[in-house]
Amino acid sequence: MLTRTDDRARSLADLEPVPDDPLIALIGLVNADPRPHKIDVGVGVFRDGAGNTPILKVMKQAEQRLLDTQVTKAYLGIAGDKRFAELLRPIVLGGHAGDPRIAGLQTPGGCGALRLGFELLATMNPKARVHLGTPSWPNHAPIVHAVGLETVQYPYYERGQGAIRFEDMVAALRSAEPGDVALLHGCCHNPSGADLSEDQWREVRDAVVDRGLIPLIDIAYQGFGRGLDEDAFGVRLMLSACDEVIVAQSCDKNFSCYRDRVGSLWVKTGSVETTTIAMGHVFQHSREMWSMPPDHGAACARIILDDPELRARWLVELTAMRDRINAVRQRLAAADPRLAFIGRQFGMFSMLPLSPEQVLKLRADHAIYMAESGRFNVVGMSDDQMERFIPAVVEALDA
Numbered sequence: 001m002l003t004r005t006d007d008r009a010r011s012l013a014d015l016e017p018v019p020d021d022p023l024i025a026l027i028g029l030v031n032a033d034p035r036p037h038k039i040d041v042g043v044g045v046f047r048d049g050a051g052n053t054p055i056l057k058v059m060k061q062a063e064q065r066l067l068d069t070q071v072t073k074a075y076l077g078i079a080g081d082k083r084f085a086e087l088l089r090p091i092v093l094g095g096h097a098g099d100p101r102i103a104g105l106q107t108p109g110g111c112g113a114l115r116l117g118f119e120l121l122a123t124m125n126p127k128a129r130v131h132l133g134t135p136s137w138p139n140h141a142p143i144v145h146a147v148g149l150e151t152v153q154y155p156y157y158e159r160g161q162g163a164i165r166f167e168d169m170v171a172a173l174r175s176a177e178p179g180d181v182a183l184l185h186g187c188c189h190n191p192s193g194a195d196l197s198e199d200q201w202r203e204v205r206d207a208v209v210d211r212g213l214i215p216l217i218d219i220a221y222q223g224f225g226r227g228l229d230e231d232a233f234g235v236r237l238m239l240s241a242c243d244e245v246i247v248a249q250s251c252d253k254n255f256s257c258y259r260d261r262v263g264s265l266w267v268k269t270g271s272v273e274t275t276t277i278a279m280g281h282v283f284q285h286s287r288e289m290w291s292m293p294p295d296h297g298a299a300c301a302r303i304i305l306d307d308p309e310l311r312a313r314w315l316v317e318l319t320a321m322r323d324r325i326n327a328v329r330q331r332l333a334a335a336d337p338r339l340a341f342i343g344r345q346f347g348m349f350s351m352l353p354l355s356p357e358q359v360l361k362l363r364a365d366h367a368i369y370m371a372e373s374g375r376f377n378v379v380g381m382s383d384d385q386m387e388r389f390i391p392a393v394v395e396a397l398d399a
């Protein structure tokens with residue numbers, strides 16, 4: 001037993017328990033439910049009509065090729081797979097790909113990119129505040145707080161009305177302090193499912209530029225909404241308008257390789273010299289956190305993007321995922337006028353206008369699991385499960 005010699009001495013037994021992350025807790029509840037007909041629309045992974053999250057066929061081919069051709073597992077370096085980042089560059093940045101003031105590197109998933117981006121911003125200005133829309137993902141604020149920055153909430157979505165609180169959002173951004181950070185959701189990313197229209201993006205851009213804010217765009221679902229280029233509209237608009245932009249990107253969804261942790265961070269500054277210095281800090285932070293990103297998933301994405309035939313097959317499989325998401329949305333929207341808003345949204349998520357009590361009743365009576373906010377994954381269920389999901393939700397709305 002530890003003998004305390006001064007007031008600073010502590011043991012691990014002094015630790016307070018960490019409150020459950022609601023999303024992780026929900027996964028535990030689903031797993032613990034023995035009812036075979038349970039429906040899990042809480043977790044954010046794409047499922048096909050049979051209810052599976054298959055490995056893309058093109059990913060299997062790339063993995064086989066990697067297995068056959070890889071001759072070493074020596075370190076790649078802090079930036080990870082540079083060719084992966086080079087090939088991803090035009091997909092994310094579009095017409096800005098040739099801008100030498102933008103640099104990028106491979107990260108462990110989109111969440112790794114978020115953490116790295118905020119580490120850089122906190123180094124730049126520990127007093128910067130990060131403006132975060134509500135609702136957002138439960139890990140956004142903790143990541144910002146972990147680097148010591150303060151969060152300020154801006155209103156984003158009115159759940160009952162299925163609509164973006166756009167005027168409130170812009171007013172809040174217009175009251176931010178110069179040098180603050182605006183955390184924006186790229187596409188299909190907001191848990192509400194409500195994306196900004198192109199005109200709304202332009203107004204947000206004006207607010208960001210007028211107030212001298214730094215936009216950080218979290219884009220993890222590119223290709224799940226309307227198409228790779230269309231979904232990157234907001235990223236590219238901000239790059240056109242602002243000298244300083246951070247983009248946290250993920251390939252885990254659009255390559256369906258969630259557990260392989262594939263992402264990238266992009267940093268734009270006003271000059272090549274400043275970008276070089278900023279990337280020095282990014283590398284330093286990476287070194288402190290994970291040293292180097294894991295190779296496998298990014299190497300497979302690189303193999304796919306580097307081979308025109310595999311790239312074309314990836315686009316076909318990505319399109320099939322997008323088509324399923326949009327078809328399920330239309331089916332849900334047609335089921336009841338109160339669900340019509342789902343058909344006007346994009347991506348895997350939407351938010352039902354249910355109270356936490358109604359959500360818990362769905363859990364108890366129908367073994368349907370969604371977040372207490374009513375946030376659910378529209379492609380979280382199989383086609384068969386949807387037959388039960390729709391009437392159960394309509395009954396809950398009637399209650």
Ligand SMILES: Cc1ncc(COP(=O)(O)O)c(C=O)c1O
Nearest residue numbers: 109110111137218220250252263
């Ligand atoms: C807020 C947020 N951004 C980005 C991502 C990107 O996903 P990943 O880190 O799995 O690449 C996630 C996924 O959990 C997320 O919660």
